[in-house]
Amino acid sequence: MIYGIGNDIIEIERIEKAISKNNFKEKVFTEKERDNILSRGNRVESYAGIFSAKEAISKASGEGVRNFSLLDIEILNDEKGKPYVALSKKLDELIKNKFGEYRIEISISHSKTFATAIAIIFKIS
Numbered sequence: 001m002i003y004g005i006g007n008d009i010i011e012i013e014r015i016e017k018a019i020s021k022n023n024f025k026e027k028v029f030t031e032k033e034r035d036n037i038l039s040r041g042n043r044v045e046s047y048a049g050i051f052s053a054k055e056a057i058s059k060a061s062g063e064g065v066r067n068f069s070l071l072d073i074e075i076l077n078d079e080k081g082k083p084y085v086a087l088s089k090k091l092d093e094l095i096k097n098k099f100g101e102y103r104i105e106i107s108i109s110h111s112k113t114f115a116t117a118i119a120i121i122f123k124i125s
Contacts, residue, residue, distance in 0.1 A: 001122065005060055
C-alpha cells in the first residue's frame with residue numbers, strides 16, 4: 001500500500017546560487033551528504049538532486065517542512081550508487097505515528113538545467 005507520493009523539480013541554477021551563500025550547505029545538507037557529494041566531484045547537480053529528493057519526501061509525508069528540518073532527511077548512496085533515505089529519529093517517529101511501519105523509495109534525475117526527484121512512502125506489511 002502506498003501512503004504518500006511526492007515529486008519535486010528545481011532549477012539547478014537556483015541551487016548553485018544558494019550554495020554560494022553563507023551556511024546554505026550546512027543548513028540543508030548533512031555532513032555525510034556533503035562528504036559524499038565531494039567524493040563524487042562536488043557537482044552542483046548532486047546538491048540539486050538531493051535537495052529535490054528531500055522536498056519530495058517532505059511532500060510524500062504530507063508534513064511539508066513545518067515539523068522538521070531538511071537536515072532530518074539524509075540522502076546517501078548504496079555500493080551500486082542507488083540513492084537511499086536515512087531519517088532522523090524525530091522524523092522517523094513522526095512518520096510512524098502518522099502511517100505505521102513504512103519504507104521510502106526515491107528516484108533522482110537531472111538535466112543540464114533541472115533536477116527532479118520522486119519519493120514514495122510504502123506500508124511495510
